[in-house]
Amino acid sequence: MKNQAVVMTDTRVFEIQDVPMPEIGDDEVGIAVKDVSICGSDMHFFDGGAYSIFPKETALPFVLGHEVGGEVYAVGKNVKNVKIGDRVAVEPGVPCGKCDYCRSGRYNLCPDVVFLATPPVQGALKRYISYPAHSVYTIPDNMSTMEAALCEPLSVGLSAVRTGEVTVGSSVVILGGGCIGLCTLLAAKAYGATRIIVTDLFDFHLEKALELGATDVVNSKNEDAVAKIQELTGGKGVDVVFETAGSPYTAAQTSEIVGRGGTIIMVGNIMQETPFSFRNMYKKGATLKSIFRYCNTYPIAIQAIASGRIDVKKIVSAEFDFEHSQAAFEEATDNKVNCVKAVIHVE
Ligand SMILES: [Zn+2]
Ligand SMILES: [Zn+2]
Known part of the structure; x- marks a missing residue:
């Protein structure tokens, strides 16, 4: 060897x-x-x-x-x-x-x-x-070693969705349709979210999001994502907002699109100073949480993939x-x- x-x-x-x-x-x-x-x-x-x-x-x-x-x-x-x-x-x-x-x-x-x-x-x-x-x-026989590798990013998605307490009937927005955004989408769908809106700047990412089960996508290069999400949700916003893009711009949007009593989960690694309206959050009684990596997710990721509940290789x-x-x-x-x-x- x-x-x-x-x-x-x-x-x-x-x-x-x-x-x-x-x-x-x-x-x-x-x-x-x-x-x-x-x-x-x-x-x-x-x-x-x-x-x-x-x-x-x-x-x-x-x-x-x-x-x-x-x-x-x-x-x-x-x-x-x-x-x-x-x-x-x-x-x-x-x-x-x-x-x-x-x-x-x-x-x-x-x-x-x-x-x-x-x-x-x-x-x-x-x-x-x-x-x-x-x-x-x-891993079981019906799972590939490539899927085993993908348990890592999927773990981030699972951790985000568990922290946000997504459940059957939840409405969510995922800001950013890169790898972690799509893993969050897969996890949200597996946990029962029925309205899943994904925003991104690139059409390819948004097409992938639709393929993986997003109900709506918004290209924030072409339209005002906040206004579009308000329109899609009848002005109510959503139960859980996930910031996965790691950008100050999307971070600033979170408090505008979270619904009353909703939750914002910071997933992306934001390196710059970020404007965030605590007043928006406070007025809605919303909750702000972050996740750092993940824990106790590998067994769940493996079961979800092996059972066919999550088709992670599609990312x-x-x-x-x-x-x-x-x-x-x-x-x-x-x-x-x-x-x-x-x-x-x-x-
Ligand atoms: Zn990774
Ligand atoms: Zn320790």
Whole structure:
């Protein structure tokens, strides 16, 4: 067995390098990586946008990739939950298991979490990795390792929808129809939302949203999204608004389109100063919440996909092999208009 990694050696520059096979600890499994899907945070690294948080000098060389599906080829001597030959989804955050947050079940808030592809922790765009067994989940036969990788972005959608308490009959607006917006849409539909309005600037994203079950879409480049949503809802607004675009503009819209007694869920990573009308929110008795990653979602994501309740593979718009990882990242980063999700088939 020969291991290789896609190593980012400079901004927008990848090199495929031979690297040692991973050592496998007693509580770890060895995984032959099969699929890695590319996330917004990976792209942010690729084009240098993340240097403001992780300085280039210390972050590079760096291996990206935290959305991973693979097959177990070795197990440490203490491992009981998976066996050799199992195909698995890899949860990228490994919490400490000991702090107050972990012990209260909110392990996404663990201050000592070890998260793949977050410096100094290297990512998983390699042929073989070792990984703590308790953060690895076996998938059933009718599910692909690509779908296993997609459990990661779907987990964000599931977490958003659970936090927003979406239920049968809920009306929702999803601001942003990129990968996370579409995963939120899939989750909202699975939880029973009957009115799902998606806004975006790109028609391709909105067509995908309609294909995945949106009831209405609004291109906010061509029309006033707030006015259109008011029109669609008879001036009432909706039960739950999800901001997934990570933009100050959409963030500012949330308090205008949430209905009375409704909930706003901040999902996107907004880096700029953002205008937000607390007065609007207060007048409606609305609630504002945010989510940070997710916890306890992998088993649900796997069941939802395996049962056919959520067809997550439909978000994939481009597929590449390991040797073409550079092209995969260029497509994902430079062709956002026509690319929702790019996946690298490692093997
Ligand atoms: Zn991700
Ligand atoms: Zn912890």
